[in-house]
Amino acid sequence: MRPDRLAAAALAAVVAVLLAVPALADDASPAASTSVEVDDATLRWGINNESNNRAHDPTSVNFMSAGKVADSGGQKVTAADWSAVSGSVRIEKWDGTAWQPATWAGLSTDSAGRALGSATAGTFSNHNVVFGGGVGAVDAAAGTAHIAWTGDLSVLYYSGQSMFYLSDPVLDVADGAGTVTATISGFAASRNGGTWSPVAPRTATVAELSSVDLADATGFVAQPAYAGVRASLPADAVPQVTSDATSGSFPQSWIDAMDDLGMAAFWYSSGSSTDRFKVPLALTVGYDASAPVVPPTPTAAPTKKPIDNVVKESPTPTPTVAATVTAPAAPVAAPPVVVAPPVVAPTPVAEALGAVPRPATEVALAAAPTAPTADAGTPSSLPWWIGSGCLLAAALVLLLPVGGSGPGTRSTQK
Numbered sequence: 001m002r003p004d005r006l007a008a009a010a011l012a013a014v015v016a017v018l019l020a021v022p023a024l025a026d027d028a029s030p031a032a033s034t035s036v037e038v039d040d041a042t043l044r045w046g047i048n049n050e051s052n053n054r055a056h057d058p059t060s061v062n063f064m065s066a067g068k069v070a071d072s073g074g075q076k077v078t079a080a081d082w083s084a085v086s087g088s089v090r091i092e093k094w095d096g097t098a099w100q101p102a103t104w105a106g107l108s109t110d111s112a113g114r115a116l117g118s119a120t121a122g123t124f125s126n127h128n129v130v131f132g133g134g135v136g137a138v139d140a141a142a143g144t145a146h147i148a149w150t151g152d153l154s155v156l157y158y159s160g161q162s163m164f165y166l167s168d169p170v171l172d173v174a175d176g177a178g179t180v181t182a183t184i185s186g187f188a189a190s191r192n193g194g195t196w197s198p199v200a201p202r203t204a205t206v207a208e209l210s211s212v213d214l215a216d217a218t219g220f221v222a223q224p225a226y227a228g229v230r231a232s233l234p235a236d237a238v239p240q241v242t243s244d245a246t247s248g249s250f251p252q253s254w255i256d257a258m259d260d261l262g263m264a265a266f267w268y269s270s271g272s273s274t275d276r277f278k279v280p281l282a283l284t285v286g287y288d289a290s291a292p293v294v295p296p297t298p299t300a301a302p303t304k305k306p307i308d309n310v311v312k313e314s315p316t317p318t319p320t321v322a323a324t325v326t327a328p329a330a331p332v333a334a335p336p337v338v339v340a341p342p343v344v345a346p347t348p349v350a351e352a353l354g355a356v357p358r359p360a361t362e363v364a365l366a367a368a369p370t371a372p373t374a375d376a377g378t379p380s381s382l383p384w385w386i387g388s389g390c391l392l393a394a395a396l397v398l399l400l401p402v403g404g405s406g407p408g409t410r411s412t413q414k
Contacts, residue, residue: 041134077160089151145173178209219286219293
């Protein structure tokens, strides 16, 4: 081949290779990522039942407010400072059928509109906070997700006498597990009372999700870890109880942030009568607000085994049933002999028909009758009466004159 033709062929081959490279790159790029972007994701959470409960002070309740409630100075928050909606954050209440916008009055009632019972009654106001407008990406194939929300939530205990802010939550998922972090700030209330001061914001893990399934294209529901979680506590903190079935703790960084606020014991098993209400509720993440994920609904299941107060009828008595009489602990002195007609003692069976047993003091008193009674274990006293009467009649005959009549004659007829 002539040199000029060889050079032309080589040049043509180089051009063909250069033209093919971009085409190969374009074909490979779509398969490189399965990530789906989201821009209107929702995060719904009720935190726990204790955050929807009456406080131990019966005049106060625990509740949530959208946005940042103004500094209360440690006093109870009023309706004027509370908000159901603030920006992309809203508070909703389960009314037994659907989630409805929250109201101030509803913070102290259950889903049926009844006033909350005591702190230990197990009746809750059943509110959720909903963060909207979340932005991020979800890659179901890779098992990863990252979504961030913007907005503030106020969590108020004892009607605001203890309170903090939860701001800008972020969800991260990898390898089937996830975390929700947020910025925590607020005001420190002394455990002993008397102080109230601002606390600087800090990032804390709000929830640790041990099992997150990203297979559903609309979102997921996940249960935050709690049971069995051990908290590392300051020396002056209330010790954690670990023997109860619901013993556990919120994440460690959350406990640390709450300790700065003087509220740590609200978030782990501290031996309180309301420990079982501290367990976190499941949280729900939806990737698109127009296709919401159905969240779990509050249940009316009792928190304790119900007490059976059904009145039961006494068994029908039968003549063959006799009560067992227990002898008194100490012997009772026999009463003096009194000349009087014998008294018939009541039958033990009649005593047994009383459905309610008598106290021991009453039994002891009943064992000492005030009058002599017939003893079922000794012979009848009738022969003694007959013998005594004969002796008395003989004595009267000897004393009276023969053929006489007097008052003694009638006395023998008694």
